[in-house]
Amino acid sequence: MIFERRLLARERGTGVLEKLWQIPWVFVLLLCGVGGVGYVALYSAGGGAAEPYAAKHAIRFGFGLVLMLSIALVDIRLIARLAWLGYAAGVGLLVLVAFHGQVGGGAQRWLDLGGFQLQPSELMKIMLVLALAAWFHKASWERIGNPLFLIPPIVAVLVPAALILRQPNLGTALITLMVGGAVFFAAGVRLWKFAIILGAAGVAAPIAYEHLHDYQRARITTFLDPESDPLGAGYNIIQSKIALGSGGFWGKGFLQGTQGHLNFLPEKQTDFIFTMLAEEFGLVGALSVLGLLATVVAFGFLVALRSRHQFGRLLAVGLATNYFLYVFVNIAMVTGAIPVGGVPLPLISHGGSAMLTAMVGFGLLMSAHVHREAELVAPRDQP
Numbered sequence: 001m002i003f004e005r006r007l008l009a010r011e012r013g014t015g016v017l018e019k020l021w022q023i024p025w026v027f028v029l030l031l032c033g034v035g036g037v038g039y040v041a042l043y044s045a046g047g048g049a050a051e052p053y054a055a056k057h058a059i060r061f062g063f064g065l066v067l068m069l070s071i072a073l074v075d076i077r078l079i080a081r082l083a084w085l086g087y088a089a090g091v092g093l094l095v096l097v098a099f100h101g102q103v104g105g106g107a108q109r110w111l112d113l114g115g116f117q118l119q120p121s122e123l124m125k126i127m128l129v130l131a132l133a134a135w136f137h138k139a140s141w142e143r144i145g146n147p148l149f150l151i152p153p154i155v156a157v158l159v160p161a162a163l164i165l166r167q168p169n170l171g172t173a174l175i176t177l178m179v180g181g182a183v184f185f186a187a188g189v190r191l192w193k194f195a196i197i198l199g200a201a202g203v204a205a206p207i208a209y210e211h212l213h214d215y216q217r218a219r220i221t222t223f224l225d226p227e228s229d230p231l232g233a234g235y236n237i238i239q240s241k242i243a244l245g246s247g248g249f250w251g252k253g254f255l256q257g258t259q260g261h262l263n264f265l266p267e268k269q270t271d272f273i274f275t276m277l278a279e280e281f282g283l284v285g286a287l288s289v290l291g292l293l294a295t296v297v298a299f300g301f302l303v304a305l306r307s308r309h310q311f312g313r314l315l316a317v318g319l320a321t322n323y324f325l326y327v328f329v330n331i332a333m334v335t336g337a338i339p340v341g342g343v344p345l346p347l348i349s350h351g352g353s354a355m356l357t358a359m360v361g362f363g364l365l366m367s368a369h370v371h372r373e374a375e376l377v378a379p380r381d382q383p
Helices: 002-012 016-022 025-045 054-072 076-081 083-100 120-136 147-165 170-187 191-210 214-224 235-247 273-306 310-334 352-370
Strands: 102-104 107-113 116-118
Touching: 016 352, 025 054, 025 273, 054 352, 076 083, 076 120, 076 310, 076 352, 083 107, 083 120, 083 147, 116 352, 120 147, 120 170, 120 310, 120 352, 147 170, 170 191, 170 310, 235 273, 235 310, 273 310, 273 352, 310 352
Parallel strands: none
Antiparallel strands: 102 107, 107 116
């Protein structure tokens, strides 16, 4: 215990300059590259002008960059101690949305914070990853195999998922469940338990379908047959596919996309921004953007592999999975591989909540990297 206290005191005394040296600056430059892609795309979406999208994107990214670097310097042990407090705050914000949230597009998902529209469901996924990482930190193989030990984290996943589903926001609720599942898997939960849950979900799917909102069922029907309603529910995905195909190999050129600039392409600054990029820069540009995004995800899993403590490993896995799911769902959505679900492309799409969430997540990821050698003691193991 004395040795551990000395170790903690020594690590707390680590200077800010030394921590700054440990920050992966190549990764920071990579994120700046992704943000730059977003600026270019939003400049085009604004008709060749910085307003109304690109300028706000640059300001948000600059603020997010400072926030990310600040979080990266925070001691990982302090983050672990505050994990469940952050989770409680996230659930509280979701409850507040249910009673006082702003309504838009038939959904009640936002809080008005003096001109800034915050979507707590975005931030909740980060808080969930923190809480689950803290729960499973230093849990033995035998303890993880005990079903009673899994009840609290399962409830911790289901509560925010249910609140998000109530908004309604089916896409984000499903992503929340999958992010939680990724942390469970990385923690060592047995595969047969996942099989039981997936089997139960398969049985419940027809029942759940009957309780979906009309627009949600329309999205599924449109996914199966977009041509059944080409001017209604199928319009978005049809126009998206036209834009993707018209870009060809090299694209039509910057500011030359007809689908986007003639306003055939819907939500070109948010959900369908990747389609606009593909139309103007073609297959080469689209694959280049995907390469950047894949590198970001790969870095997250690399942090997990290099971390000496379980909290850092699980935190990195959860955050990398969250970003991967956003990228995967958005790309699959605009290409018609899955139903349209209103999921943005973080650091590229226009939107403050998605930007804030991404930068907070990357800040936590960098903190796990900077403090990868730290000695963590689980709160339940402390004397």
